[in-house]
Amino acid sequence: MTAAVSSAAACCGSSGWQAPEQLLYGRQTKAIDIFSLGCILYFCMTKGRHPFGEPLERDLNISNGKIDLRLVDCIPEADDLLSRMLAHDLTMRPTAQEVLLHPLFWTDEWRLQFLKETSDRIESAHEKSNLVVAIEEIHLTARHKRWDKKLGAAFISNVKSGPRRYNFHSICDLIRVIRNYSIHYNQLPINIQKLLGPLPSGFYGYFASRFPNLLMEIHKIVYQYHREEEWYENFVERMRRANGRF
Missing domain, CATH: 1.20.1440.180 (KEN domain)
Structure with a gap:
């Protein structure tokens, strides 16, 4: 992990569950909650797996947008929602209301x-x-x-x-x-x-x-x-x- 990522990540939140803009720039927005929720949802659906890999590599993978959703690509609704919730670009993430009303549910x-x-x-x-x-x-x-x-x-x-x-x-x-x-x-x-x-x-x-x-x-x-x-x-x-x- 780079020093910049380490420094920004220290602001708040758990390592491996923070949005890229939070890790890289320390930004606090509503979209970071959607990102973290996406990580948790994937974790629950895959019985403990993480969309950004093993613990020591997660922050770097999040910062670089290196995501792996292969375990849910057989469920189109889950693949669509999670890919949007975990988008590297925060403007592409859905709102909480859009998540709640997504066809997955x-x-x-x-x-x-x-x-x-x-x-x-x-x-x-x-x-x-x-x-x-x-x-x-x-x-x-x-x-x-x-x-x-x-x-x-x-x-x-x-x-x-x-x-x-x-x-x-x-x-x-x-x-x-x-x-x-x-x-x-x-x-x-x-x-x-x-x-x-x-x-x-x-x-x-x-x-x-x-x-x-x-x-x-x-x-x-x-x-x-x-x-x-x-x-x-x-x-x-x-x-x-x-x-x-x-």
Whole structure:
């Protein structure tokens, strides 16, 4: 560790858990608490591992922005939130409110509800809108460009037999399938219900296990372009009240 880092780090806080601007310049901001919380959250999720390595190397790694989140990269929601909370640039870190309302902490019921309401918003959007264009550019898998290839033959057969025609290359249509099948779940054949699992967790898990980054990629786009729209604000407010997050 350099003398500059050692000197600044001595101001306050525990070694290995301080933000880079605190270590390097002794700066005290709200963002340093978000950084420290990110370290703690990673520690809890990984049963005692640290995103900046072993104790003796942490301060130097933090100062140099040398981070390792590989243990959570299989959880897109965690990877997204932690990478932002632990950003070297303090202006890139979320606020406490944004952390609290991040999809990582949503229940399966609210994750499914978000996809359904996003699908309704897509239906009213122009095909050249920022929302539609950005969603259609999402890459769900490296192997398949058609989302039907990731779903069971029995399910796709049922999709094809329905009155609506879906484009298997369209991410917007995938979201619409999720929306329509969840809304009309009770009218589905028993074998399809068993395949998808019970609402909400089994059903959501069926799609999330096949497209693990779908929710997070869509949320990034919606948050970028539509977080100030009434439908999204209403969604967040209902979720906050339902979970007691005021």
